[in-house]
Amino acid sequence: MPVDPWAIDGLSLSGLEARTSDAALIMSDGTALGSRSGVRPGDPGLTVSLAGSTINVSAGVAVVAYSGQGVYRAAFPSGVSPGTLTAAHATLPRIDLVYLRVWDNSVDSSGLNKADIVYLAGTAAASPVAPTPAGTQIYMPLATVNVPFSGNGSPTVSTAVRPTTVAPGGILPSTTAPSTPYNGQYWDDGTSLRRWNGSAWRTVSPLTPQITAQVNQPPTSPLSTFTDFVTGDWPAATVVVPPSGMVRITIGGAVGNTDSTTAAAWLGWKAAGAFSETTSEANSVSAVGGRTYASRTVVRTGLTPGASLTITPQWWSNTAGAGRRISNGQLIVEPMPG
Known part of the structure; x- marks a missing residue:
C-alpha cells in the first residue's frame, strides 16, 4: 500500500502520517513504529517547582509517544501553573503527580485537540504511591510531589519520573537502562558511559584511578x-x-x-x-x-x-x-x- 512521504510538493499528510514519520527522528522504544517519550537532555524546560502551594512549570518542549500514533511534539512557550496543592492529610503522607497531557480527538474522542499540564493529587496512605491519570490516554509524567502529613514538613518535588529522549544513535542519560537496547547503543548511567554489545552493558568511559x-x-x-x-x-x-x-x-x-x-x-x-x-x-x-x-x-x-x-x-x-x-x-x- 503506498503512503504519503515527507516531503513532496502537492501531498497532504494526515496528522497520523506526520506523527508516524516524526518517529524516525526520535529514539526507538524497541517497536517498529514506536519512540521514547521525553524531554531533551540538559534542557531546563518543563521543570516543576513550588511557590508556597502554587505549582509552577517552566516553558519547554517535549515529545510524547503513543503506541500506533507516532510522536506528539508539544511546545509551551511560557511557564504555566496547573493549580495549587491539595491540602495535606491530617495523619498520612501523599504523592501527587504533575504530567503533560495530549488530547487528540481522532484517537480519544475527547472533542479536544490540545496539550496541557495537569496536576493530579494522590491518595493519602501509610505507604503512598503516585496516582495514574484516569481517562487520559496520551501523557508523560513530569514530576511527583511528596506531600507529608500536616505539620510534618514541607512538600518536595522530584523529577525522577520525567523521562529523557534523544535522536537515534544519541547517548541517553538515564538512571535506568534502556529496556530494549540495540547492538551498539550507548547509555550514560550517571557514573559511566555504557555500550550494549548484544548481550550485556559494557563500561567504555574512562574510570579514574x-x-x-x-x-x-x-x-x-x-x-x-x-x-x-x-x-x-x-x-x-x-x-x-x-x-x-x-x-x-x-x-x-x-x-x-x-x-x-x-x-x-x-x-x-x-x-x-x-x-x-x-x-x-x-x-x-x-x-x-x-x-x-x-x-x-x-x-x-x-x-x-x-x-x-x-x-x-x-x-x-x-x-x-x-x-x-x-x-x-x-x-x-x-x-x-x-
Whole structure:
C-alpha cells in the first residue's frame, strides 16, 4: 500500500502520517513504529517547582509517544501553573503527580485537540504511591510531589519520573537502562558511559584511578603481624566498584632487609568494604636478606557494583636495624571497565 512521504510538493499528510514519520527522528522504544517519550537532555524546560502551594512549570518542549500514533511534539512557550496543592492529610503522607497531557480527538474522542499540564493529587496512605491519570490516554509524567502529613514538613518535588529522549544513535542519560537496547547503543548511567554489545552493558568511559604515595618509612620497631601504614605515612585509597565488578590494585616500592640472611621485609595491602583481604604472598612484594625494587598487580572480580572499596598499605619486618628499608611506595587502585 503506498503512503504519503515527507516531503513532496502537492501531498497532504494526515496528522497520523506526520506523527508516524516524526518517529524516525526520535529514539526507538524497541517497536517498529514506536519512540521514547521525553524531554531533551540538559534542557531546563518543563521543570516543576513550588511557590508556597502554587505549582509552577517552566516553558519547554517535549515529545510524547503513543503506541500506533507516532510522536506528539508539544511546545509551551511560557511557564504555566496547573493549580495549587491539595491540602495535606491530617495523619498520612501523599504523592501527587504533575504530567503533560495530549488530547487528540481522532484517537480519544475527547472533542479536544490540545496539550496541557495537569496536576493530579494522590491518595493519602501509610505507604503512598503516585496516582495514574484516569481517562487520559496520551501523557508523560513530569514530576511527583511528596506531600507529608500536616505539620510534618514541607512538600518536595522530584523529577525522577520525567523521562529523557534523544535522536537515534544519541547517548541517553538515564538512571535506568534502556529496556530494549540495540547492538551498539550507548547509555550514560550517571557514573559511566555504557555500550550494549548484544548481550550485556559494557563500561567504555574512562574510570579514574586513585593513587597514593608513601611519605615516610614505617616505625623502626619490628612487628610480628602485618600493620597498617598510618595516614600521615602513607594514605589509603578509596574507590567505588564500577558496573563491571572488577578492580585492579598495584603496589610497589623499595623493599629490603640486610640486617641478616634471615631478615625480612614485606610491603602489601589490606582491603575493606567491597571485600576483605590482608597482606599475603598473593598481593605483596618482599625481600629476605637482600633488597628489591618491585611492584605487584592483582585484579579482583565479582565485586558488588556501587560498593565502596578502601585499600590500605601494610608493612611487616622482623628486624629494626639499619638494613631494613620500606620506602618510595606507591599504591594504585583502578576501577576496570567490563
